[in-house]
Amino acid sequence: MKPYLQVENLTKYWGELALFEHINFTISEGQKVALIAKNGTGKSTLMDLIYNINSPSEGSISIASDIRVSYLRQTPDLDPDDTVMQAAFKSSDELVETIQQYEEAVDSQNHDLLAEAMEKMNRLNAWDFEVRIKQILSRLKINNLEQRISELSGGQQKRVALANVLITEPDFLILDEPTNHLDLDMIEWLEKYLGKAKSTLFMVTHDRYFLDRVCDEILELDDQTIYRYRGNYSYYLTKREERIQQQTAEVEKAKNLYRTELEWLRRMPQARGHKAKYRVENAYKLQEKASQGRSDETVELNVQGARLGKKILEVDHLSKSFGDIRILEDFSYKFSRYEKVGVVGENGTGKSTFLNLVTGAIPVDSGTIDVGETIKFGYYRQDGMQFKPEDRVLDIVKEIAEVIDLGNGQVMTAAQFLNMFLFPPEVQYSYVEKLSGGERRRLYLCTVLIQNPNFLILDEPTNDLDIMTLNVLEDYLKSFSGCVIIVSHDRFFMDKIVDHLFVFRGKGQIKDFPGNYSDYRDWKEEQDKLERKQEKQEKAEKAEPAKQDKPKPRKLTYKEKIEFEQLETDIAELEKEKASIEEAMNAGNLSPEELVEQSNRHGELQDLLDEKEMRWLELSELA
Known part of the structure; x- marks a missing residue:
């Protein structure tokens, strides 16, 4: 297979911190590769280096010169004055440039330019390009093509940028968190699209179902080193555990041997100069190996929640509209102890609005919300991070609590608590502006949990969190002794946590489904099949009388x-x-x-x- 990307001895420092050192890997034509790493270890930085947006401290990156490359950044940079259509067309890609040249040649009536442009249009199969743009934007639910980028939400802008990199059908596609800001239907469409696409793929994502179904190879950036797994996410989990066990066994073996060699070195110190030099050197190598413990800190979220009373939360005949758009209509529900509810639905159907109504952040139009006296909400919002760039990590936590109650008489200082959240002492005294997007999300989650809530409301908590943190958060939520409402597009996360779903169908309608997300998808597919079968049957029944009454058709004269x-x-x-x-016309021999x-x-x-x-x-x- 032809190598598309070659990374050799790559090193990148962020100040004095080494994100990765002397890493090597190759991605070849046809491969679909995912990068997995903890937040703050340089995933997005590595993507920028590959696309030449940033420069490495050491090493080299080579991309094949004869291929087309497209890159979706985690935070896209779009011109706010462009329309959606203009932004979708904006690219240095040869296909887009050819279409622009053709349109300019037509406008100018320049026969020479027109002949050249038409030849390129034929060669690149560009005639149906605009149709492809509209199809992809439609699947990503961007329908107003004349709307300005400045008028779009952050999520809508990310989807326009995603459309921009997909429509050119590049040879090599680099994607940084492509599923962020997509609803579940969009994710499933993108999953199928990339699975069938001929493009070679290199991406960062925390969506584990997406990883499992799209990628055939995993690169893990761990302890500043790249580890390669030739298989999907399920295969990676198995092989990673084997690697860790093997590394642990090797370190234990080195420790035992080092103890023996250390005893040997200590004996007869007056004769040390006559001892075998290789054995002394070997002892120091064993010392280095024995000191290599795994830095696999885990976030053990054992925060004590406030006591729950008998009355939790009761919603009675709740309605809410914004102008002509109905968000909720006559919705009633009584929450029980320890209940874990998932909220799903298309973007714009009112999921976040529902959370804001429940917490009293916005007023209801009609109906009542009765909150139990003992209820203490912990609300993790999509846009809830209000940190100042000049704030220090430790000071942010100390403003909320100097000491955190873990229950059973155990307490923890703010510094200890942050260390448990994978913020080592040197990072605790860093400024917020130096944190990665995922680290800021983790810090925000920390500030929500240390307030001892007993009713957690989480609006897209999985965005920008690494897979390691997600696994720990899932374990915490499963054992959380309180109520939970979660809005998330992470299907794996929802399947592990929720007891049932509120399915937002639009126009104010909500269905309470008894099961997790995968159960709901299976049920919905069966319902869709039944509906299609019923529609077909109804059409056949309507057509039958007409067929019987139809006069005998005439023949040709x-x-x-x-x-x-x-x-x-x-x-x-x-x-x-x-x-x-x-x-x-394609031969190129005609005069203008x-x-x-x-x-x-x-x-x-x-x-x-x-x-x-x-x-x-x-x-x-x-x-």
Whole structure:
């Protein structure tokens, strides 16, 4: 396979901190590769280095010169004054440039430029490009193509940027968190799209189902080293555990050998100068190996939640609208102790609005929300991070609590608590502006949990969190002794946590589904099949009486038979002439005047063919 990307001895420092050192890997044509690592270890930095947005401290990156590359950044940089359509077209890609050249040549009536542009359009199969753009934007639920980028939400802008990299169908596609800001239907569509795409793929994502179904290889960046796993996410989990066990066994073996060698070194110190030099050197190597413990700190979220009373939360005949858009209509529900509810639905159906209503952040139109006296909400919002860039990590936590109650008489200082959240002492005294996006999310989660809530409301908590942190958060939520409402597009996360779902269907309608997300998808697919079958049956039943009452169809008259036979001859001749013109235009031997003349004739032929084929179809019904 042809190598598309080669990374050799790559090193990158962030100040004095080494994100990774001397890493090596290759991605070849046709591979679909995912990168997994903890937040703050340089995933997005590595992506920027590959696309030449940033420079490495050491090492080299080589990308094949004859391939087309597209890159979706975690935070896309779009021109706020562009329309959606202009932003989708904006690219340095040869395909987009060719279309722009063709449009300019048509406007200027420059025959030389027009001939060159048409040849490129044919070679790149660019004639249906605009149709492809609209199809992809439609699947990503961006429908107002004349809307300005500045008028879009952050999530909508990310989807426009995603459309921009997909429509050019590049040879090599680099994606940084492509599933962020997509609803579940969009994720499943993108999953299928990338699974069928011919593009070679390198991506960062925390969506584990997405990883499992799209990627055939995993790269793990761990302890500043790259580890390669030739399989999907399920295969990676198995092999990673084997690697860790093997590394642990090797370290234990080195420790035992080092103890023996250390005893040997300590004996007869007056004779040390005469001892075998290689054995002394070997002892120091064993010392280095024995000191290599795994830095696999875990976030053990054992925060003590406030006591829950008998009355939790009761929603009675709740309604909410924004203008003509109905978010909730006459919704009632009574929450029980320890209940864990998932909230799913398309973007714009009111999921976040529902959370804001429950917590009293926005007023209801009608109905009541009755909150139990003992309830203490912990609300993790999509836009809830209000940290100042100049704030220090430790000071942010200390402002909320100097000491954290873990329950059972155990307490922890703010510094100890942050260390448990994978913020080592040197990071605790860092400024927020130096944290990665995922580290800021982890810090925000920390500030929510240390307030001892007993009713957690989490709005897209999985965005920008690494897989390691997600696993720990899942374990915490499963054992959390309180109530939980989660809005998330992470299907794996939802399947592990929730007891049932609130499915937002739009127009104020909510369905309470008894099961997790995978259960719901299976049920919905069956319902869709039944609905299609019922529609087909109803159409057949409606058509049956009409078929019985339908008069006996007439046959072709003699004149129509002659016309029908002549049409077949005419269509064949027109098709032959059309093919001849297309061949001449693609050959590139026509003069500009001949090219324009043949182009006009090609359009006339197409109109004639459409007319005659339509008449042929009418007569064929009677034949």
